[in-house]
Structures are given as structure tokens and as C-alpha cells.
Amino acid sequence: MKSEPSSFSIDRLKAEKKTPWDGVRNYQARNFMRNEMQIEDRVLFYHSNTEIPAVVGLAKICSEAYPDKTQFDSKSKYFDPKSTKERPRWYLVDVCFVRKFAVPVSLYDIKADRELRKMVVAQRGVRLSVQPVSKEHFDRIVERRKSLPSES
DNA sequence: GCCAACGTTGGC
DNA sequence: GCCAACGTTGGC
Numbered sequence: 001m002k003s004e005p006s007s008f009s010i011d012r013l014k015a016e017k018k019t020p021w022d023g024v025r026n027y028q029a030r031n032f033m034r035n036e037m038q039i040e041d042r043v044l045f046y047h048s049n050t051e052i053p054a055v056v057g058l059a060k061i062c063s064e065a066y067p068d069k070t071q072f073d074s075k076s077k078y079f080d081p082k083s084t085k086e087r088p089r090w091y092l093v094d095v096c097f098v099r100k101f102a103v104p105v106s107l108y109d110i111k112a113d114r115e116l117r118k119m120v121v122a123q124r125g126v127r128l129s130v131q132p133v134s135k136e137h138f139d140r141i142v143e144r145r146k147s148l149p150s151e152s
Numbered sequence: 153g154c155c156a157a158c159g160t161t162g163g164c
Numbered sequence: 165g166c167c168a169a170c171g172t173t174g175g176c
Contacts, residue, residue: 026159027159028159124156124157125156125157125158126157126158127157127158127159
């Protein structure tokens with residue numbers, strides 16, 4: 001799951017422990033949250049649009065999907081006048097903090113790795129803010145951190 | 153800050 | 165339902 005640190009960082013998730021992943025206004029990303037995600041699913045937390053784009057830590061899904069309430073709030077920048085409470089358009093899940101990496105796995109690192117470069121996040125032109133990650137890729141990201149001395 | 157590559161919107 | 169125009173994302 002991608003987030004710009006200027007709008008919501010891993011440090012804020014660490015402090016708040018849990019957050020509704022609101023503001024997603026892309027149908028594909030919504031569908032992943034609404035249709036695919038389950039409680040306890042693990043999440044790679046990624047900082048985008050920053051000096052060094054990178055996976056900066058781990059999180060997990062800690063709610064079922066439910067309507068994003070910002071879509072009903074006319075004062076919110078995520079307000080969607082076409083959405084109704086009877087038929088909400090946007091759904092989200094709650095995301096809970098697990099841990100922050102001592103050293104992030106940068107997009108540069110990912111692209112330099114023969115396997116990791118196949119990840120959706122490394123594909124050209126992909127802007128999707130919620131993406132599927134295979135177990136192999138997930139584990140490989142986590143493994144990379146253990147191999148670094150700074151983690152210990 | 154640039155701009156390519158997207159997704160969305162809305163006129164027709 | 166097409167598609168041009170527009171807005172956004174996000175790496176660089």
C-alpha cells in the first residue's frame with residue numbers, strides 16, 4: 001500500500017497504531033480492498049513521491065472492508081457527490097502498524113533485484129496505490145532487511 | 153519542477 | 165460508446 005509520507009507516513013501509522021485507509025478514489029485499488037483483503041493479511045508499507053521511494057515497513061489489515069466515510073463529507077477533499085449512503089461507491093479497510101524497517105528497501109533496490117523487479121510497483125507507468133504482492137516477493141523484501149547489519 | 157503515463161470526465 | 169481534454173500520480 002502506497003502513501004506519500006507528506007500526507008500519511010509510516011511514523012504516523014506507528015504513532016496512531018491503526019488508521020482507516022481513506023481517500024482511495026481508484027476503482028482497481030478499491031476492489032483490492034473491498035474484494036480481496038482479509039483481516040490479518042500482511043501489508044508492505046511504501047512511501048511514494050519522496051526523495052527515495054521505498055518500502056519502509058510492515059503493516060496488516062485489521063478490519064473488514066466498509067464504506068469510506070470521507071465520501072459523504074462535503075467538506076472533505078475526498079467528497080464524492082455521486083456517492084450515496086444507500087449505495088456507497090468507495091470502500092476501505094483499516095490498516096494496523098506492525099513494524100518500521102531500520103533500513104527501507106528502496107525502489108532502486110527492488111529494481112536491482114532479479115526477482116523483485118517483477119513486482120507491480122517496479123513496472124513502468126503503474127500508479128496503482130493498492131497492489132497485490134506475491135508471498136515470494138513479500139518474504140524476499142523482509143529477508144533483505146534481516147541480511148543488513150543495521151537491523152540487528 | 154518536469155513530464156510521461158495513466159485514469160476519468162463529459163460532449164457528441 | 166468513442167475519444168479529446170483534463171487532472172493526477174509519482175519517478176526522476
